[in-house]
Structures are given as C-alpha cells and as structure tokens.
Amino acid sequence: MSDIATRVTQGVQALAADHLRREMWQAQHRAGLLTDAQTYEALADAIESDLKGRAVDGDMPWSATMRARKRVKPLRKAAKAMREAAASIGGTVTAYETTDPATVAQARQDKALRKAERKGAAAAALNTATARAVERLAPAQSDEESAGAPKVLGDYFKNQRGA
Incomplete structure (x- = not known):
C-alpha cells in the first residue's frame, strides 16, 4: 500500500x-x-x-x-x-x-479582449449603418431639395439608373 x-x-x-x-x-x-x-x-x-x-x-x-x-x-x-x-x-x-492558473487566467483575458474587439466592431458597423440611414431619410435642408434626397454618392447613381 x-x-x-x-x-x-x-x-x-x-x-x-x-x-x-x-x-x-x-x-x-x-x-x-x-x-x-x-x-x-x-x-x-x-x-x-x-x-x-x-x-x-x-x-x-x-x-x-x-x-x-x-x-x-x-x-x-x-x-x-x-x-x-x-x-x-x-x-x-x-x-x-x-x-496552470497563470495559463488559464491569460487565456480568459485574451478571450475577453477578443470579445470586446468583436463587440466594438459590431457597434461601429451599426453606428455607421444608422448614420447612413438617417442621412438618407433626413428632411430637406433647403427648398430646392426634396426630403430623402440622395446624400450618398451610391444612392445618387442608383436613382439615376432607375434602380
């Protein structure tokens, strides 16, 4: 024994x-x-x-x-x-x-950092998309423009082609 x-x-x-x-x-x-x-x-x-x-x-x-x-x-x-x-x-x-506790702690820290980076990138993409939508739907700033007039160059070309 x-x-x-x-x-x-x-x-x-x-x-x-x-x-x-x-x-x-x-x-x-x-x-x-x-x-x-x-x-x-x-x-x-x-x-x-x-x-x-x-x-x-x-x-x-x-x-x-x-x-x-x-x-x-x-x-x-x-x-x-x-x-x-x-x-x-x-x-x-x-x-x-x-x-090993040090290895586990480092792995958790790296995982949390990657998660925060992904969340930040998603938030930035959402803010950009929201800003573009608000730009397109904003009321006219002058009398010559109509409400929702294309503010982005890509939208302008879409409207020109009749898309």
Whole structure:
C-alpha cells in the first residue's frame, strides 16, 4: 500500500515540477507501462502455445486452439490496457500544463479582449449603418431639395439608373 502512495506522491510532485522533470516522469512511466504490456503479451503467447499442445480426447482439430485463445484473452486485454495507459500519460501531462492558473487566467483575458474587439466592431458597423440611414431619410435642408434626397454618392447613381 505504501508503494502506491509513494508512487502517487512522486507523480504529483513531478507534475508540479519544471518541464524537464515532467518529461522525465512521463518517459519513465510510459516505458514502464509498455514493458508491462510486452510482458503480458509474451506470457499470453507462452500460455497459448502450451495450451494448444494439450489435446483432450474427443476434441475436434480446432478445439485446443479455441480453448487456448479463450484462456489467454484476459492477458491480451491487460496488455491492451497497459498500451492505452501509456498513450494517455502524455495527455495527463498536457492537461496539467494547460490548467496552470497563470495559463488559464491569460487565456480568459485574451478571450475577453477578443470579445470586446468583436463587440466594438459590431457597434461601429451599426453606428455607421444608422448614420447612413438617417442621412438618407433626413428632411430637406433647403427648398430646392426634396426630403430623402440622395446624400450618398451610391444612392445618387442608383436613382439615376432607375434602380
């Protein structure tokens, strides 16, 4: 039990340490898990070949092979689980690094800044569109102009073409 507690404590300390120590911890544990997976695979191969050679009276030609595969299936599953665990070690380290409080705070600040910029750009576009609409719909400023006379050059050309 103390071995598990010691390993967990060392893992947490390695994650909290600098980048180099985290990489060393990651490589060490990945190698250990992959070694365990290879051990389980080798054990499964040895047991399977032994069981294939043990024929029982009344067996069909394939019965020993099927029985051997059935018996080593848990070992193969354990080896697969070890390989998956080795692959997930990198994700654990990355998740730990990306949840660093300083990194999270900076990401939130950057997101808020981008949001404020988008809102400002949208407000500016709305103000411009509103100003143009008011310009077009404004009452005439002199007696020669009619109300809603084109004030924008594009509107003038639209009216000239009969659009």
